[in-house]
Amino acid sequence: MSNPCLILDIACAEYWQPFRECRRIEPSSQPTVLHPSREVAEAEALRLAAAHPGRRFAIFELTSAATTVNVPTHVTLSGKVLVTRSIAQLATVGEPDLPF
Secondary structure, eight states: OOOOEEEEEOTTGGGSOEETTEEOOOGGGSOOOOBSSHHHHHHHHHHHHHHSTTOOEEEEEOOEEEEEEEEEEEEOTTOOEEEEEEEEEEEETTSTTSOO
């Protein structure tokens, strides 16, 4: 089974406003649906291309996600956690903590 996907209208991407050495996606082009699989996203992209001749639709497949986890920093000799800190971590799609 493939991962969830987004479809993005990239027909005018070269005109999107610069943002931190990237491009800011125009609100009219922003994705609104998370498709459950690549196959579903590909079918929808083909439908959109047929309905909007001259437009280009890119498919982005989710492979990982950033999340915050608590890591113990101070532990007693018996193993009781006294202090934790939050750190950012990349999680692979399909891990139990991700809802995909």
